[in-house]
Amino acid sequence: MKNTKTTEEVAFGIRARVFEHAMRNNGGYLSQACSAAEQLAWLYNEELNLGAPTLPMIPKPFGGVPSASNPDYHTGAGYNGPAEPEYDRLFIAPAHYALVAYATLIEVGRMAPEGLEMFNKDGSSVEMIGAEHSPGMEVHNGTLGIGFSTAAGLAWGRKRRGEKGRTWVYMSDGEVQEGQTWEAIAAASHHGIDNLYALMDVNRQQCDGAMNSVMEVGDIKEKIEAFGGVAVWVDGHDLDQMRAAVRTPHRGKPLIILANSSPFRGMPYLQLRFPRLHYVRFKSERERADMNREIARSLGIPPIDYGKGH
Amino acid sequence: MVEIVNRPYEKAFERYARANPEVLCLSADLTSSCEIDKFRDKYPEQFLSLGMAEQNMLSFAGGLGLAGFRPFIHTFGVFLYRRPYDQLMASIAYPRRKVRLMGFLPGITTPGGMTHQAIEDIAVMRSIPNMTILETGDATEVESICEAADSIDGPVYCRVLRGTVPRLFDTPIEVGRMRELSLGDDVLIVTSGITTEEALRAKGALEGAGVSVRHLHLNTIKPFDAEAMLDHIGSVRHGVVTLENHVTEGGIGSLLAEIMADNGVGKKLVRLGLKDTYAHGGSRPYLMKYYGLDATALVDGVGRLLGRDLGIGEEQLAATRVEAVHSKEKAEAL
Numbered sequence: 001m002k003n004t005k006t007t008e009e010v011a012f013g014i015r016a017r018v019f020e021h022a023m024r025n026n027g028g029y030l031s032q033a034c035s036a037a038e039q040l041a042w043l044y045n046e047e048l049n050l051g052a053p054t055l056p057m058i059p060k061p062f063g064g065v066p067s068a069s070n071p072d073y074h075t076g077a078g079y080n081g082p083a084e085p086e087y088d089r090l091f092i093a094p095a096h097y098a099l100v101a102y103a104t105l106i107e108v109g110r111m112a113p114e115g116l117e118m119f120n121k122d123g124s125s126v127e128m129i130g131a132e133h134s135p136g137m138e139v140h141n142g143t144l145g146i147g148f149s150t151a152a153g154l155a156w157g158r159k160r161r162g163e164k165g166r167t168w169v170y171m172s173d174g175e176v177q178e179g180q181t182w183e184a185i186a187a188a189s190h191h192g193i194d195n196l197y198a199l200m201d202v203n204r205q206q207c208d209g210a211m212n213s214v215m216e217v218g219d220i221k222e223k224i225e226a227f228g229g230v231a232v233w234v235d236g237h238d239l240d241q242m243r244a245a246v247r248t249p250h251r252g253k254p255l256i257i258l259a260n261s262s263p264f265r266g267m268p269y270l271q272l273r274f275p276r277l278h279y280v281r282f283k284s285e286r287e288r289a290d291m292n293r294e295i296a297r298s299l300g301i302p303p304i305d306y307g308k309g310h
Numbered sequence: 311m312v313e314i315v316n317r318p319y320e321k322a323f324e325r326y327a328r329a330n331p332e333v334l335c336l337s338a339d340l341t342s343s344c345e346i347d348k349f350r351d352k353y354p355e356q357f358l359s360l361g362m363a364e365q366n367m368l369s370f371a372g373g374l375g376l377a378g379f380r381p382f383i384h385t386f387g388v389f390l391y392r393r394p395y396d397q398l399m400a401s402i403a404y405p406r407r408k409v410r411l412m413g414f415l416p417g418i419t420t421p422g423g424m425t426h427q428a429i430e431d432i433a434v435m436r437s438i439p440n441m442t443i444l445e446t447g448d449a450t451e452v453e454s455i456c457e458a459a460d461s462i463d464g465p466v467y468c469r470v471l472r473g474t475v476p477r478l479f480d481t482p483i484e485v486g487r488m489r490e491l492s493l494g495d496d497v498l499i500v501t502s503g504i505t506t507e508e509a510l511r512a513k514g515a516l517e518g519a520g521v522s523v524r525h526l527h528l529n530t531i532k533p534f535d536a537e538a539m540l541d542h543i544g545s546v547r548h549g550v551v552t553l554e555n556h557v558t559e560g561g562i563g564s565l566l567a568e569i570m571a572d573n574g575v576g577k578k579l580v581r582l583g584l585k586d587t588y589a590h591g592g593s594r595p596y597l598m599k600y601y602g603l604d605a606t607a608l609v610d611g612v613g614r615l616l617g618r619d620l621g622i623g624e625e626q627l628a629a630t631r632v633e634a635v636h637s638k639e640k641a642e643a644l
Contacts, residue, residue, distance in 0.1 A: 066406045067440060068463065075405075132405060139376070140400045149366045150401055153373020156358075161377070180397070183366035191358065 003045055004109065007239055010041035013107040015266045016299055018099055021116055023292050023304035027281035031263035031270060033100045035203035038237045039259050040104040040170065043199060046239075047246060048088045048168065051081030057112040059135050062125045066132075076125065077138035079110050085163035089154065091139055093147025094172035094201075096279075098130035098137070101170075105136050145178025147171065148198060152188040152254070155196040169198040171256075174206040176217050182227050188254040189228025196254040197246070201236060203263045209275035221258055229254050236261030269294035312632045313477040315449035319412075319470055320345040323382070326456035327356060333460065334374060334381045336360055338367050344384035344414050345472055364389050368397035368409075375407030380460060386420070387413025387428030387469060391435065403438045406464040412455075416445070416469035416503060417555030417584075418601065423591035428469075429584050433560020435467045436532050443531040444485070445469040447478065447506040451529055454482030458529075461485060469503055476507060476632070483529045488538065494522030497612055498546045500539075502528040502562055504594075505553040505603060510632045512605040516612060519620040528562060536569045543570065549578030551611045555603055558583040580611045 005013070014037040022028030044050075055078035064070045081087055092101050099119060105111035115135060118124040130137045141147040147169050155167035175181050188196055200220070208214045217223075224231040230250035234241035236259030245257045263277050264270045269291060273280055282288035288306075296303040323346060327333045335357045341347045350357045360367040364385065371381040383390065390411045391398055402409045413428060420426045435443045442462045446452045452471050459466045462485070479489065491506075492513060501509045506527045513523050524546050526539075543550060543566075550570070552563040563581030570579060584601055598604040605627045613620045 065439075066404060068406075139372070140404055143396050143400055146365075146369045146397055146400055149369030149397070150373040150376070152366075153370035153375075154377050155373070156370075157374050157377020157379050160379075180365040180369070183361075183363035184370070187360055187363065187366050187370060190361070 005045065005107065007038070007041045007045040010045045010104070010107045011037040012299075014041060014100060014103045016301055017103040017106060017116065019267065019295055019299060020304050021099065021103070021119065022280065023288070024306045026288065027279060029096060029099045030267060030280045031203070031205060031277035032097050033103065034265040034267050034270065035236065035261035035263045036097060036100050036201050037266065038239060039199055039201055039242070039261070040100060041107070042239055042242050043090065043168065043170065044104050044108045046243070048090060049086070049165065051084060051087050053080070053110045054078035054082050055135070057115075059111065059115050059118060059125050061123050063133065073133075075132045075138045076135045079105050079135040080138075085158070085161070085165060087165045088168055089138065089165065090168045090170065091141060091147045091151050092130055092137060092170050093141045093175060094144060094170070095130040095137070095140070095142040097170070097172070098128065098134060101130060101136050102126060111135050144172065144175045145180040147175070148181055149184040149187070151198075152184050152193055152196055155188075155193045156191055159193065159195050166195050166197055169196075171198050171200040173200055173202040173204060173217070173220065174211060176220055176223070177215055182223070185224055185227040185229045185254065192252040193254055194250055194252050198254065198256040199242075200256060200258050201261055202258050203261045205263050205275070205277050207278040213275065224256050229256050231256045231258055233258045233260060235259075237265055266299060267295045268298055313449070314474050315477055316474055317345050317472070318449040318452040318475055319455070319472055320348060322453040323456055324349050324352075326460070327382070328353070330380070330460065331356070332379050334358055334379050336367060336371060336381050336383045338362060338364055338383075338385045338389065340385050340414075343386070344412065346384050364394040365397050368394040369401040371409045372397075372401030372405065372407045375402070375409050376405070380408045380410065382410040382412055382456070382459075384412045384414070386415045386426055387431050388426060390467065391431060395434075399438065402465045403440050406440050408463070409465050410459040411465065411467040412459070412470050413467060414470050414472050416471075418589050418597040418603065419471070419504060419555070419594055421591045421593060424588045427589050429589060430557050430560065431467070431469070432531055432556050432562070433564070436560060436565075440464050441532060442466040444483065445503045445529055445531055446471050446483075447503050447527055447529060449475040449477040450479045450481070451483050458483040458485050471504070478507060478510065478632070486530045486533070486535060489527040489529070491525040491527055492523050493545075494524045495546055496522040497548050497615060498524045498526065498542055498550045499608065499612070500526050500528065500550060500552045500562060500566055501554070502531065503555045505555055507632060508598070508603070508605040509553060509608055511627055512608045515609060515622045515626045516620065518626070519622055521612060521616070521620065531562060531565065534565060536573065539566070539569055540573055540575070543575055543577060549580070549615050551580045551608065551615055552582060553603065553608050553611070554583040556583050558585055578615050580615045582607055582611045
């Protein structure tokens with residue numbers, strides 16, 4: 001697809017859209033938009049080789065779960081284009097980043113803005129925790145730590161078939177607390193799965209708070225390399241560093257780009273909510289109004305008109 | 311005497327996998343224990359060693375399924391669902407990946423004790439939407455399990471027998487079709503897996519005591535068509551006895567209970583198997599006797615159903631021979 005926006009514009013649009021949505025709905029995954037905006041913008045706007053979407057710009061309602069009696073079932077992967085050999089595939093492993101991922105799809109013209117209005121509405125496929133059938137999703141990743149394994153299996157299969165397309169996983173750093181992540185890196189290395197790429201948002205936050213207060217994970221790069229992967233640190237808000245990192249040689253090994261990021265980037269006022277950033281729900285109308293004024297100011301946009309009585 | 315077949319899975323898998331290049335052989339460090347070590351050595355390009363890491367293996371297999379392959383995962387049954395239950399759900403069952411879960415050492419067929427004995431696997435798998443469950447009861451069923459499993463449009467869990475396995479049947483598994491081993495009209499006995507051989511041993515003694523036995527062997531546990539079973543239940547006077555190498559909750563005893571209750575069948579049901587207990591480590595004959603999974607337990611259960619002592623001693627059961635499948639009195643003869 002042809003880019004109509006710069007990647008910087010896409011990143012800005014992701015933050016603004018998630019901010020607007022959070023204001024209108026009295027909360028949302030704001031800090032994930034702050035940390036991930038440049039990363040998802042870079043993937044979708046530059047790095048990933050994706051075909052045109054195969055699903056309607058305005059998402060269809062929930063169409064049932066997979067079963068033998070639901071032959072029309074399909075995943076949301078069509079928003080990333082068709083699963084053709086030459087194209088890349090992307091899994092969003094932290095499924096709670098869905099709001100940010102949907103905002104990205106809108107910013108890069110793969111979903112209509114109306115899609116976000118369906119977010120977390122009963123009967124909608126645009127679910128709060130991205131499901132297989134949600135726009136841009138292909139597998140269930142709501143239980144953290146399973147995404148990289150699934151991608152490794154898919155990548156092995158695609159390599160065996162001689163497909164040129166890469167398999168990408170967007171990961172979160174909290175997932176390294178799960179043992180399965182390390183099993184998966186070891187397996188991918190053992191089997192030489194080098195068409196497998198991950199971009200990990202290292203924002204050092206998890207549901208309970210700062211990761212070092214919940215369970216310290218140590219040096220992620222050192223650990224990945226000890227398990228047989230290739231890892232490279234970048235500033236997760238620096239597009240040029242990501243552009244360079246993806247060219248890191250990793251023959252016979254998966255490449256994991258560790259994107260050091262800030263959960264307040266672009267919305268410094270969110271620091272007031274530290275360390276509870278996982279899902280920001282406004283505690284009072286006063287806080288909501290303050291957030292609206294201050295974050296809008298730092299984004300350089302007018303405050304959101306979210307109406308009264310919400 | 312019954313024919314004993316050595317390592318039937320080994321040859322059956324090799325034959326099937328070589329004819330179907332999209333079948334992959336996955337193993338988690340129990341390669342010779344699951345009779346795929348020769349396959350690994352002969353066809354390394356079709357074999358994936360995933361180490362002692364079942365959580366990754368199940369999600370990885372889901373990814374292989376997404377890529378259009380049909381992975382056969384080989385390990386002990388317990389290791390396919392206890393530790394990696396979440397991965398089984400999210401990466402295999404929900405998306406209906408064509409992953410074939412080959413679970414060896416079902417129930418008490420291992421001296422490995424609690425950690426190795428899959429005694430509640432059928433209960434777990436029956437409660438998973440999209441899952442199919444097959445169970446092998448003899449060498450012929452083991453020889454046909456690969457083809458049967460690979461015919462399923464979705465995930466399938468198989469209880470597979472290994473090592474020396476008796477041959478009781480001479481026709482392959484037909485998915486969804488139970489074997490009607492005898493068609494008497496007093497008591498319906500329903501078995502699967504290794505308990506079928508026990509029921510064949512008990513049958514002669516029961517008939518000697520004047521009990522007309524109707525005996526069904528299940529190799530497809532889920533999905534299950536209740537209609538044919540209802541006809542059999544309706545064809546016996548006294549009721550049903552189930553005997554399973556599994557806890558009596560959630561397995562074939564529960565399956566029969568559900569069918570009978572759902573359809574208002576007012577007949578007695580005696581469920582035999584592990585009675586809300588773990589087992590411990592020991593030989594298979596010892597464990598079957600200790601936990602009441604053998605022919606003696608079945609005879610006692612039939613006596614309980616009929617409300618009388620059948621006067622059948624252990625020596626009569628020991629003397630009962632299970633005839634060879636190709637003999638005139640083959641087990642499948644009605």
